[in-house]
Amino acid sequence: MAAEGRVVNFFPGPSGLPEEVLYQAAKEMLNYRGAGYGVMEMSHRSTEFVNICREAESNLRSLMDIPNNYKVLFLQGGCSGMFAAVALNFLSLNGSADYIVTGAWSEKAAKEAEKYGKVNWVVPKPKKYLGIPAVDEWKLSNDADYVYYCSNETVGGVEFQFIPEVNGKPLICDMSSNIMTRQFDVSKFACIVGGAQKLLGPAGVTLAIVRDDMLGRERKECPSIWNFKNQAEQESRLNTPPCYSIYMTGLVFQWMSKSGGVSFFEQRNIAKSKLFYETMETSKGFYAAVINKDSQSRVNIPFRVGGVNGNDVLEKKFASEAKKQGLDGLNGHRSVGGCRASIYNVVTLEDVQKLCDFMKEFQATHQN
Numbered sequence: 223m224a225a226e227g228r229v230v231n232f233f234p235g236p237s238g239l240p241e242e243v244l245y246q247a248a249k250e251m252l253n254y255r256g257a258g259y260g261v262m263e264m265s266h267r268s269t270e271f272v273n274i275c276r277e278a279e280s281n282l283r284s285l286m287d288i289p290n291n292y293k294v295l296f297l298q299g300g301c302s303g304m305f306a307a308v309a310l311n312f313l314s315l316n317g318s319a320d321y322i323v324t325g326a327w328s329e330k331a332a333k334e335a336e337k338y339g340k341v342n343w344v345v346p347k348p349k350k351y352l353g354i355p356a357v358d359e360w361k362l363s364n365d366a367d368y369v370y371y372c373s374n375e376t377v378g379g380v381e382f383q384f385i386p387e388v389n390g391k392p393l394i395c396d397m398s399s400n401i402m403t404r405q406f407d408v409s410k411f412a413c414i415v416g417g418a419q420k421l422l423g424p425a426g427v428t429l430a431i432v433r434d435d436m437l438g439r440e441r442k443e444c445p446s447i448w449n450f451k452n453q454a455e456q457e458s459r460l461n462t463p464p465c466y467s468i469y470m471t472g473l474v475f476q477w478m479s480k481s482g483g484v485s486f487f488e489q490r491n492i493a494k495s496k497l498f499y500e501t502m503e504t505s506k507g508f509y510a511a512v513i514n515k516d517s518q519s520r521v522n523i524p525f526r527v528g529g530v531n532g533n534d535v536l537e538k539k540f541a542s543e544a545k546k547q548g549l550d551g552l553n554g555h556r557s558v559g560g561c562r563a564s565i566y567n568v569v570t571l572e573d574v575q576k577l578c579d580f581m582k583e584f585q586a587t588h589q590n
Contacts, residue, residue, distance in 0.1 A: 230573045233551030234376050234522060234564040235399070235420040243473040261469040266462050271469075275458060278472030285475060285484055288408050288431060293454040295430040296468045301327070301398045303448065304415040304428060305334035308394055310444035312368050312413070312436060313339045320344050320366040322386060324517075325351045325375025326557065327396060335370070338441070342366065351378045353514030357387075368392040368412060374400035374519055376420070377555045379512060379562065381519035385410050392436060401429070402478065403521050403567060404488045412436050413450075421566050423471030426464035478567070487567045494565050494574045495520040501578040508585045512560065524554055524562045528588075532560050540584055549577050 231238030251260050257270055264271050279294045288294065299307070308331070313319050318340035321332035335341050342363050345355045362369065369388040374381040376399040385407065386393065392412030399420045408414065413432045419425035430450060437451040446452055446460060453460050458468075478487065499518065502509040502525060510530040511518060526532030527540045537560055541552045554560035565574055 229545075229548040229550045230569065230576060231551055232549065232563045232565065232569070232577070234555070234562065235417070236425045237420050237564060237566050238568045239424065239470070240474065240477045240568050243470065243477050246473055247470060262466050264465060266459055266465050271465060272457075272459075274469050274472055275463075278468060278475055281472065281475035281479055282429075285402060285478055286406070286408055286431075291434045292408065293432045293434065293437065293450070294458075295432065295450060295453050296458040296463055296471075297428045297430055297448070297453060298426070298464055299448065300419075300425075300428055301396055301415060301417040302330070302334075304396070304417075304430065305331040306337070307430075307444075307448035307450070308368075308370065308413065308415065309335040309338040310448060311440045311450050312392065312394065313441070314367050314439070315339070315441065317367040318342055318363060318365065320363050320369040320388075320391070322360070322369065322371040323347065324354055324378075324382075325372060325380050326377040326555075327375055327398070328370070328372040331370060331372070331396065344369075351375065351380055352512070353380060353517035354382060362388060362391075366391050368394050370394045370396075372396040372398075373406075374398075374403075374521060376522050376564075377557060379519040379522045379524040380517050381521070383516065392433075399564075399566075400519070400521055402484050402487065403491050405484050418467065418471050420564075423474050424467050426467035427471055429471075490571060491520045491565070491567070494569065494571055495523065497571070497574055497578055498523055498563065498565065501581055505581070505585055508589050509581060512558075521566055522562060522564050524558065524560055526560045527584075534559070536588060537561055539588070543584065544577070544580055547576075547580055549580060552577075 254261050282294060319335055320342045322344045323329050323332050332341050344360045344362055369391045371386060373395050394413045395411055397414050398416040401416045401421055413436055415430050418427045432450050437454060440449050502511055510526045512524040528536040540561060544552050552561050552563055554562045
């Protein structure tokens with residue numbers, strides 16, 4: 223049953239949640255499974271909450287096929303916090319790290335890591351982030367403690383279509399905005415981090431998947447709450463975790479499993495992005511993709527309205543009129559302008575079709 227007045231949510235995050243999940247959370251708000259209180263009121267040491275965490279972890283492991291030699295952590299601080307946590311856990315005192323910077327978020331991560339040690343920028347910073355530089359242009363170090371990249375840049379819409387080959391170095395990935403939108407081989411990574419608020423649940427919880435052999439490398443100054451080894455030993459409950467956000471995220475994992483798992487969402491995301499990009503390509507230049515074709519994201523799609531350079535007035539009108547049609551969140555990021563559609567797992571093919579139909583109507587009305 224669709225709730226009255228709800229819109230199609232194209233915001234980049236926090237993003238939409240499945241209505242099925244919201245209904246279940248509402249049902250359990252006052253009394254969680256007969257406990258007499260809701261999850262917001264529940265002790266994080268209680269049997270009920272321990273079971274919530276363990277069930278969420280079990281479902282995540284199944285969805286992502288996470289090997290047994292990886293720990294799953296539900297932490298706080300968002301991925302901005304993880305920028306520091308990664309360096310504090312893995313960057314040795316006199317060591318260095320390689321950062322493949324392809325957009326705003328990997329750039330922020332690199333600059334944060336520079337506070338704690340030497341950072342090698344694998345590719346030079348361009349004037350604009352428009353794609354993944356050719357691999358033969360990369361300059362990886364021989365002695366890096368780890369290699370870091372962001373698999374999908376939410377702001378700019380640059381997405382890796384492959385897992386980088388880093389010559390045996392530990393590979394760290396920020397997957398905040400494309401985790402479980404496609405299938406990844408977790409065994410290729412030493413650590414995966416991601417904020418939940420785009421694909422996994424509400425804001426407040428951050429996921430870390432850490433290979434066992436990476437634990438225990440933390441620096442002395444690493445805060446206890448971001449010490450991956452300590453958190454793993456305490457099952458993410460070293461201190462009070464973001465309990466309600468973990469509960470909601472666990473409900474999303476259940477919804478994903480019932481829907482068909484990651485393979486289902488990957489195929490749907492391929493179909494959605496294909497429909498959207500084809501709508502732009504057939505607009506005869508009225509809508510223009512921003513990112514190089516081989517690096518275009520399936521889930522965060524920036525675009526210009528009114529030509530390749532965009533028309534500010536027309537773009538504001540586009541977002542405003544779309545909102546009136548129940549299609550919200552299409553303004554571009556303030557740093558790059560234009561428009562952007564974030565079509566995460568909760569967005570259906572029918573939702574994207576509605577947007578594409580609106581785009582054609584808007585073009586017919588406003589193209590000179």
